Amino acid sequence: MSATDSFLSMTPQPARRVLVKRHSLAVRLTHWINVLCLSFLLMSGLQIFNAHPELYWGQFGADADHSFLALEAVDDNGALKGVTRIGSVEIPTTGVLGASVINGELRPRGFPTWITIPSYRDLAAGRRWHFFFAWLFVINGLVYLLYGFFAGHFRRDLAPRAGELTPRHLAHEIVAHARLRFPKGDAARRYNVLQKLTYLAVALILLPLMVATGLTMSPGIDAAVPWLVDIFGGRQSARSIHFIAASLLVLFVIVHLAMVLLSGVFNNLRSMITGRYAIETELPPEGEERRS
Amino acid sequence: MTIRINRRRFLIGAGVTASAAALSGCSWLTENDSVQRVLAMAERLTMGSQRFLLSDQALAREFTEADLSPVFKSNGTHRPDSEAYAALAENNFADWRLVVDGLVEQPLSLSLADLKKLPSQTQITRHDCVEGWSAIGKWTGVPVSLLMMTAGLKPDARYLVFHCADEYEKTLDGSGQYYESIDLVDAFHPQTILAYGMNGEDLAVPHGAPLRLRVERQLGYKQAKYLMRIEVVDSFARFYRGKGGFWEDRGYEWYAGI
Numbered sequence: 001m002s003a004t005d006s007f008l009s010m011t012p013q014p015a016r017r018v019l020v021k022r023h024s025l026a027v028r029l030t031h032w033i034n035v036l037c038l039s040f041l042l043m044s045g046l047q048i049f050n051a052h053p054e055l056y057w058g059q060f061g062a063d064a065d066h067s068f069l070a071l072e073a074v075d076d077n078g079a080l081k082g083v084t085r086i087g088s089v090e091i092p093t094t095g096v097l098g099a100s101v102i103n104g105e106l107r108p109r110g111f112p113t114w115i116t117i118p119s120y121r122d123l124a125a126g127r128r129w130h131f132f133f134a135w136l137f138v139i140n141g142l143v144y145l146l147y148g149f150f151a152g153h154f155r156r157d158l159a160p161r162a163g164e165l166t167p168r169h170l171a172h173e174i175v176a177h178a179r180l181r182f183p184k185g186d187a188a189r190r191y192n193v194l195q196k197l198t199y200l201a202v203a204l205i206l207l208p209l210m211v212a213t214g215l216t217m218s219p220g221i222d223a224a225v226p227w228l229v230d231i232f233g234g235r236q237s238a239r240s241i242h243f244i245a246a247s248l249l250v251l252f253v254i255v256h257l258a259m260v261l262l263s264g265v266f267n268n269l270r271s272m273i274t275g276r277y278a279i280e281t282e283l284p285p286e287g288e289e290r291r292s
Numbered sequence: 293m294t295i296r297i298n299r300r301r302f303l304i305g306a307g308v309t310a311s312a313a314a315l316s317g318c319s320w321l322t323e324n325d326s327v328q329r330v331l332a333m334a335e336r337l338t339m340g341s342q343r344f345l346l347s348d349q350a351l352a353r354e355f356t357e358a359d360l361s362p363v364f365k366s367n368g369t370h371r372p373d374s375e376a377y378a379a380l381a382e383n384n385f386a387d388w389r390l391v392v393d394g395l396v397e398q399p400l401s402l403s404l405a406d407l408k409k410l411p412s413q414t415q416i417t418r419h420d421c422v423e424g425w426s427a428i429g430k431w432t433g434v435p436v437s438l439l440m441m442t443a444g445l446k447p448d449a450r451y452l453v454f455h456c457a458d459e460y461e462k463t464l465d466g467s468g469q470y471y472e473s474i475d476l477v478d479a480f481h482p483q484t485i486l487a488y489g490m491n492g493e494d495l496a497v498p499h500g501a502p503l504r505l506r507v508e509r510q511l512g513y514k515q516a517k518y519l520m521r522i523e524v525v526d527s528f529a530r531f532y533r534g535k536g537g538f539w540e541d542r543g544y545e546w547y548a549g550i
Contacts, residue, residue, distance in 0.1 A: 051423040054425075059355070060426045060427050062427050063363075063365055064362065064363035125543060128328070128331040128334070128335070217424075219508070220342040220509050220550060221342065223346055223351060224346040224350055229353065235418060
């Protein structure tokens with residue numbers, strides 16, 4: 001027994017801060033490229049949506065057909081009003097959705113200028129930005145998926161462990177998160193089960209769904225891969241699912257950023273940049289750096 | 293794909309999003325030529341991979357009468373406003389002629405009656421506008437391949453340029469005239485037709501009377517209406533602003549399969 005060991009074993013342990021390796025280089029790189037891609041894809045996507053700010057279900061859909069969602073501008077006794085219509089429910093959204101200020105004047109516009117690329121109305125430019133970053137996103141995503149499957153990232157870090165999927169454990173995690181009590185010490189070395197399930201759902205379902213529904217809107221791809229359009233029940237359904245899945249992604253990012261903020265901004269940011277994540281531990285095991 | 297991470301990020305995420313927002317605010321990147329050249333690389337990648345995936349004969353989905361859009365939206369020009377077109381429409385396009393010339397062995401000049409005597413085909417397909425909406429219509433007309441084989445292509449023929457009767461944008465230099473172009477892969481595709489009938493009737497003026505192009509594996513702006521002349525060329529660089537079509541000259545992709 002070394003002198004240090006005996007010292008440690010005899011004294012009450014102050015909490016020790018140790019840096020553990022949290023994120024691999026591949027994960028960090030693909031993560032930030034993805035942040036870039038999704039930012040551009042969302043904002044250019046809203047530019048494209050603005051060219052026809054209505055959603056339909058089925059094979060076809062245009063002005064005369066029934067849309068289940070529309071961002072509309074209506075004339076209310078000479079005053080322009082923005083309305084978001086979902087089914088038959090109309091929600092006033094003047095200034096943001098349906099009608100917003102362009103060059104100092106309230107005008108009909110699906111999403112406002114500050115959230116579209118480019119800010120002014122230019123469908124052709126929006127498409128160029130969108131398709132460029134779509135390619136980058138797909139290549140980046142393939143790299144991530146290959147890494148995830150073959151380097152063991154999914155199996156090691158994201159697959160829920162025995163016991164994690166029991167209602168009892170899930171309920172416990174949900175309550176802990178709702179109280180903003182995040183894992184400490186050794187438990188903070190790994191993703192908790194809510195993180196695992198969320199990341200798996202986003203990486204393996206939501207993002208691939210974005211790609212598949214995006215491709216289904218392409219008449220060329222529909223001729224090459226006709227079953228794609230059947231899966232989604234039509235090009236207009238695919239367009240609507242593309243929009244809904246994008247909205248879910250926005251929701252994910254909002255919650256994700258909130259969790260980053262609430263559970264330690266600096267530590268979280270450092271771990272996604274350098275890979276090192278600090279945890280408080282009472283008994284730092286040996287070979288800290290090798291465990292990750 | 294994304295993801296991963298547990299809760300971190302934020303500052304940088306916010307930074308990137310903020311820079312994107314700033315970019316959207318000033319939009320200088322969109323107006324920068326070098327940036328646009330880089331972005332345009334994606335278009336070549338898209339066309340290359342779609343042409344790789346698509347056999348030349350792969351067909352666009354065909355639908356049934358039950359699938360027809362109750363109202364087929366008319367977009368772009370609804371009625372060309374020239375006197376010449378008004379005169380043609382006045383007597384039901386009896387004086388209208390489709391000219392086929394350029395790099396062909398035998399230039400053609402065909403009346404509507406001539407076209408209707410040729411073997412025809414009918415297809416019910418989905419029309420996809422670049423704006424995002426779709427409509428399903430039934431089109432009857434003559435395969436473009438038939439006219440090309442009748443006229444006979446010269447060896448250096450590469451593209452078909454479709455000249456239209458409508459001036460979609462008023463300009464001093466006349467560059468607002470609608471036109472389109474396709475290459476020989478699409479010209480000889482079995483569903484590429486010159487349609488004179490729609491939903492069982494003569495093509496109506498809002499939809500391009502007397503004749504419009506149907507290139508079923510591409511977007512709506514390729515489906516040129518009010519056709520007057522098909523010019524076979526080796527390059528479309530000399531027409532108008534040189535990008536191969538009215539919308540292409542205004543920034544849209546020449547290959548409109550996406």
